[in-house]
Amino acid sequence: MNRVRIVTIVLGIGAAAGGPALDLSPTTQILMENGSPYYVxxxxxxxxxxxxxxxxxxxxxxxxxxxxxMKEERPCLFDSGTVAPGGHFTVPGLPAGRYPYHCGIHPIMRGLLVVTDGPSTPSQL
Ligand SMILES: [Cu+2]
Structure with missing residues (x-):
């Protein structure tokens, strides 16, 4: 009985910490860094x-x-506002296209998001 109780507690901690169970969605993740290349x-x-x-x-x-x-006369499709340390920003999905982006606080930070047509396109090869 004690073993069962321990397993339950461990699983509870894993879920609360956002463990592997939450990584099953096909969300693409990009990390911010303070050094080059800034967005990974x-x-x-x-x-x-x-x-x-x-x-x-x-x-x-x-x-x-x-x-x-703005200069290409198309709407700005995303702007996170300030993302605090430990925070995150999610875009729910975009139409196909190329989306350059930057950090409004540190203009040296630049990244490029390429959105391809179709859900079956591999993201990494
Ligand atoms: Cu920045």
Whole structure:
């Protein structure tokens, strides 16, 4: 009986910490870093409709801001606002296209999101 109780507790901790059970979704993850290349991977390729999630494990505030949208006369499709240390920002999925983005606080931080047609396109080969 004690063993059963211990297993239950361990599983509970895993779920609360956001363990592997939450990673089953096809969300693409991009990490922010304080050094080059700043966004990892700097160029991420995802299928349209796949959510993209940026994680900020750094001790610094950052943003994920769609670039060049104003001058190309198309709407800016995402702007995270300030993402605090330990925070994250998720875009629920985008139409196919190329989306350069940057950090509004540190303009040297630049990344590129390439969204391909169709859900079956491999994201990494
Ligand atoms: Cu930044």
């Amino acid at each position: 991977p700097a160029t991420a390729t995802v299928a349209s409709g796949t959510p993209i999630r940026w994680e900020n494990p750094t001790p610094t505030h950052h943003t994920v801001t769609h670039s060049d949208c």
